[in-house]
Structure formats: structure tokens, C-alpha cells
Amino acid sequence: MAFKLHIDALSPHKSTLHLEGRLDALTFGEFDREADKVLQQMESGSTLVLDLSLLEYISSAGLRSIAKARKLMRARDGQTLLLNPQVQVRKVFDIVKAVPIKEIFQSMHELDTYLDQIQRKMLGEDME
């Protein structure tokens, strides 16, 4: 099975990329191209969510693509959150310590809660 990318809720504030299949040396180019389009329109302080629940496999080439995206988001003071990585992907992430644990979420609910908290925090800061 090859790689598929499904873009959901594309907005400058928050976008979600649904990865499916294998992200490896053969497919990372496709991801890079598609992700680039999304990343270009993201504004400062936005959030990029990578839904990994359907990603079966990732190799170092795929890791590099994710790293590139995270770098770009960081440059825009944004954040990249990972959602529901499968066993193999989680294992690879663990081995190379790819992302901080707090940025990986097991479910959409967990992610929404986290985002709400941040929103409230930011609002609180604004009120102060």
C-alpha cells in the first residue's frame, strides 16, 4: 500500500493532515509537496495536526519530512501536534526521540482538550 494524504479543515489557524499508508523514501516527496501547500497558508501561532492513525509505516525519510514541517511551523511560532500514532510509528518516534511526549495525543478528544486548555490560557493572558 502506498501513501495517501488527506487534508481536512484547511484553515490558516489550524489544519489537520491525515496520513495514510507508508511514509518512506519513496513517498516522502509526495507528502512534502502536499504539506508544503498547507504550510504556506498557515499563519503565525497556528496549529498543525498530523493525524497518524492510518499511517502504517514510517522510515527515516518520513521522519525527516515531519521534521521539516515542524521546523516550518516553529518558524511561525506555531505548533505541530501528532495524533494517534500506531505501534510501529510510535516505536520509531520513541527510538529517535522525534517529538516531545506532550505533543503526541492518543485520541481526538485528548487533542481537543489540550487545545481548549491552551485557548483558555491564551484568553486569560489576553484578559490580564
Add this chain to the structure above:
Amino acid sequence: MVLRSLASRLAVWVLSGATVVFVASGFLLFRMVGHRLLEQTHRESEALASQGSSLIQERMDKVTNTARVLAAIIGPRPGDAESLIRDAMAENADLAGLAAAFVPNTPAVKSAGQSPFVSRQYDGSLERRDLLKDPLPYWEAPWFKKGVACDRGCWQAPFLSQSRHRQLVSYSSVMQVDGKVIGVVNADVTLDWLQSVLLSMDVPAGTHVFVVDWEGMYLANDTPGLVGKKADSPLLGTLRANVTSDGWSSLHLQDQQGDVWVYSQPIRGTDWNLALVVPNELIYAQVQRAFLSVLVTGAFTLLLLALLTMMIIRRLLTPLGMLAEGAELVARGALDFALPKVHRSDEIGRLTRAFDKMRQELAAHLVELTRIAREQQRLSSELEIAQQIQTDLLPGPHYLDARCQNFELFAALKPARIVGGDLYSYFMLPGQRFCVIIGDVADKGIPAALFMARTITLAKAMSTRAQSPQHLLQLLNRELCKNNENCMFVTLLCGFLDAVSGNMAMASAGHDPPVRWGQNVPPQWLPLASGPALGLDEDALYPIHRVRMRPGDTLLMYTDGVTEATDAALIPYGGERIIARIGQYHEGGDGDPVKFLVDDIEHYSAEHGQSDDIALVALRWNHVGLEEGASMLELVFPAALHEVFDTLGRCEETLRVASVPHDLRTDVRLVLEELMVNMVQHGRSQEREDTIGLRLTVVEEAILVELNHDGEPFDPLQSGSPSLTGDIADKEEIGGLGIHLVRAMASELIYTYDEYGNHLQLRFACSYLPEHDHGL
């Protein structure tokens, strides 16, 4: 026992020698003295005889002179005859009687008127008688006739006087007047008188002296009974012979004991002889006595000398006896005794001291020997243990691949001494590889055995680190070069057999090339490029040689103890013979080729004996196939990305078919992807189209992957670990993640590089594969 001692023997010899000298010199002396003595006796006896003869002659002369003077006086005056005779008788006491007998009928008888005869009586008185008045006419008597006939006067034969009862002898002298015989004057002397004259001689005892007349009648004899008797005819003959000789001669007499010497001297004026008889015995008696006493004294002296000699020698030789006893003790092995102190400086003293020193040194030497023997025993028992340990270092002589009997191994090792420097070993390596080693340490014996033990242990320890035989040799060489002061070295042949495929990689460190033969292929040498022996050059490199074992192939490896085994004529066994014998064996069947060769070598070198260690290893590839449940994939493809991913797909399929769990499949895929993409992206060869070879095998409990890439050398193990900050986005350049993943996921990763390129051997443990029955 006594005679066996040196002292008594010496005494006996001294005694016998002295006796011989003593007797011989005594005998010589006796002969010389005896001769002198005889000469002296001859002289003395002759002198005595002539002295006796003179004595008697002197006395006889008086008688004859008286008779002659009377005859001269009475002739002219016959009338005074009686008074003249009487006067003469009174004057000469020697005379026994005097007579003037006239021839009858002559004027003289007429004028005288008588023929007077005066004789001496026993009492000494003189008696006169007229012979004319005798009843028998005297002029007819023989004495008168003989007297008248001898005109110069002569002695008559002795006669017995009837009237006087005496034996007499008379001298007759003729009276003449004017040339005419008128009568005879007759003077008598008794034989008793003659006897007394004879006995007045001083004659030595035992010597006989006598006077004998021409007729052989004894006139006087120191044995009175013989007077008037006839002498023996032999004596008489001797006396007569003496007249013509020196006057003495030897005679053997019947009645005497032994020979006698007879000395005789004629008495002048008579026809008598005076004889002296000296027995031989008498002459020698004195000297014999002297010699006898000397002999007895000598014998006693000799006996004394012998005893003295014996005592002195015994005394002298007492230490020698002790030495002899000591030597007997030494001969029996008892050395713990003390010899008495000897303070002499002669040969015996020196001998005793030397002997005692010898005993002490012998004892010390024996102690030393015992110690050495114990040491030797300890050493040999240690050596036996060492042999056992060395034997234990070696795996068994037969090995059959337990998994699927793909190969079989036969081995033999025979040290020339108790321990040796040859070695062989084999063991399984991770990834279904089988390592086999054969080697030969230079030199023999204990140093070689120790070096062998070092080599075999190091080889086994390092084999897990080594990715290939040449790598193992390299590691071993570097290790053996360390602290190798004695420059010991070992030739080694090492092979890694892929137990699944039959591919074999070999490397040689100065070792003899192996021999290979197959089912229909005759035995031949497998030429191997070789590096230097291990332990000499630290930087040595070892070329690799790949052999693909075909089913039925056998590879024989051996040490030079095989080719250098010699027969009685010192002709070496040689490599050609190995080839020939293997050819024979090959035709014969498929038994143990090693045992076949060892028996043949033993038979060949039976007479000369084994001079070098012998090691033989034969590896036979049966190629039964993969074990049940195992699967395998082998591909070679150009190094391109899409080819890589095609291959990854096929690998995954293979693993899926082999019921490998999904997550392990993914791990394998990730590792293979990382490695192969690396090869494609970084390792492309500049000169040629490079290819990647992959072999994937699923065996019990493991997945084995071999990746070969003929591109640029690239060792993924050498790249350092990436710095992991916890966020991959922290890094400027993202690299090394793939290799990090590979290292984390593969259970084992071995990299080698040779002239064929990069070789990677991977192993994934999968304990959760469906378990086979282990018989547990």
C-alpha cells in the same frame, strides 16, 4: 674364608716365597760347604794316614836297624852272639825276641856252639834258649830258608808262636863272613805291640785305622778282633788300586751304612799299608746337623715371619675390609652408614676418605635424583592433565549439522608428543554460519601447545566479532602479535560456511591449501592466495576466497604433519599421495575420509614413527535443503530506488508467508529500507553499474539477511550516533537517523568489506515465532 682374605693370601705368598728362597739357598750352601768339607777331609785324612805310616815306619826302623847291626857284628864274632842279643833285648823294649840262627855245619856254628834265642816273657824277664836243641831242626823251617834267601833283610809273614802264645812278626837279616852266608839274625815284634803303636795315633771317632800286609792280612786294627784275619777282597782291591792313584778313593761297603772313603799309605821298608776308613756319613754328619738346626730355626723364623706378616697386613688392611663392607652396602643401595675416621695419609687413608666422599656425594646425588624423578613424575602427570585439557579444547571428531544435516564434519588430531601445536575447531556462528578452523603452530611440544591453546581460545572468542574469515584472521593476528617476544607463529586456515546455502568464505594465513572433491569430480587442490602466518606482522591483510559447495562436495584441510610424515626411507608422504589416496577412497565409498587418511598415514610412517603433529578436517556438504518451515529469498538487482522498494515488497511477502508477525515484518522492512536506500543514495560506484544482492532466510527463531553491495566502502557501524535532543526539528541538518534506527532494530549487524564490496549480515531475533518441538 680365612684364606680368602687378602692378609692371609699375602702371608701365604710371603711364606712360600721365603721358603723357596731359603731352601734353595740352603741347598746351594750345603752343596758348596759339603764339597769344601770333602776336600778338607781328604787332605786331613791323607795327612793322618801318612803320619801314621811314618810313626809305624819309625818304630819298625828301630827294629830293622837293631837286626842289621847285630847281623853285622855277630858275623865275625859268633861266640859273642848270646851276650850281644841279650844286650840288644834289654836296650830295645819294642822287641819281643831276638835270635841268631846259624847255618849248621859251618865254622861259625862251631865257634859259637849254639844258635841263641832270647825272648821276652809276659813279666818282662828275658829267657834264653838254644835253637839247636829244638826238637825240630830250624834250618829246615820256612822262616829260616826265607831269611837266608833275602840277603838285604826282610819282614816275614806273621805267625803264631806256640811257645809264647802270641802272634808275632819277625824281621830277618843275613849274617855274612867273606861273602858267605853263615846265618840269620831274627828280630821278633808282637802284633800286640804293633797294635799299640797304631792305637797311639790320634784318630777321630768313627774313623777306622788298620795295617794290612800285601797278602791282605790285618797286622793291626782298631777293631782288635780282626787282627790276623784276612781283609775283604773289595777293600783289598781298593787298597791295591790306591797305590797307583792319589792314595784315596771311595768305596761302598756291604756291612757299613753308606759309602766310605779309604785312604792308604805304604809303610816304607815293608810291604805293608796303613789304611784309614772314613765313612761318608761321618764327613757330612756335622754339616748335616748344622743344617738341620738351621732348617728348624729357619722354619720357625718363617712361621713367625708369616704370622707377623699376617698380623701386620691384617692391621694395615682392616680399613680396607671396612671399605669392602661399605662398598657392598653401597652396592645394595644402603648409603646411610659412617666409616671410621682414618688419620693415615697412605693410599688406604686416601681411599677411605675418597670413598666416604663418594658415598656422601652419591647419597646427595640419589636425593637429587629422587627429587628429579618426583619432579619428572609431577611434570608428566601435569603433562597428562595438559593433554586432557588440550583434548578438551577441541570439539569432537565428528559433527553432523543437527538442524537439517546439510553438512557433516570429520576431524582428527594426533600430537607427535603428549601435547602438540596443531589445532582444529568448529562452531556455529550467529546467522546460520558455521566456522571451521585448522592451524599449525610452528615448533612442537609444550610451547606450541600453549600457543595453540591461546590461538584456539582467541579464535573462538573473536569469531562473534568477526564478520568474515579474513576479518577473524586479522583480529587474531593483531592479538597474537601482542607480547609475542618469542616470535611464535601459527598458520591457520579459516572457513565460514553458510549452513543454509553452502557458500563458504575462506582465508588462509600461510596454511597449506585444502583439497576438494565432489561426487563426480576428482580430488584437486583449491588454490588459495594466502597472507602471512599469524603472529608475525601486525598489519598483515588476508585475502578472502569464496567457495560454493556443491552437493556431495568434500573439503579436506590438513596440516603439514600429513605431507611431512616419512616412511623408513625418509621419503615424505607428500601432497600427491594425499590426492591419490583420496582418489582411491572416493572410489571406495563415503565413510570417514579422515579416518581413512589417518590409518594410511599411520601405516606409511609406522617404521619411522610420527615426527610432527597431524590434524585433519574434512567438511562434506550434503545440501539436504532448508529445514522444515524455513523460507528463503535470494535476489540480485541494480542499485536503484524503485528496485529497492520492489525488493522490500517481496521481502515482506516472504515474511508474511513465513508467518512472521506484522510488527517484526515492519522492523525488517524499515532496517532494509534504510540500508538499501543508503547504498543507493551514498554508495554508488563511480566506475560501474553497482548491484545489490540480498538473501533473506527465515529460520527457527531468527530472520537472517545478508546484503552485499559492490559499491563504495561504507560501514554503517562507523557512523556516530546522532545527537537526539528530543525533537528532530531542533537539528539544522537531519542525518544519521536511519542508521540509528537500524542499529536499534536489528538484533545483530555485521559489516565486512572486501574486494567484492560491502557485506552486511543482519539477524533479527523472533522468539515469538511458532515454536518447533525441541523435545523438551
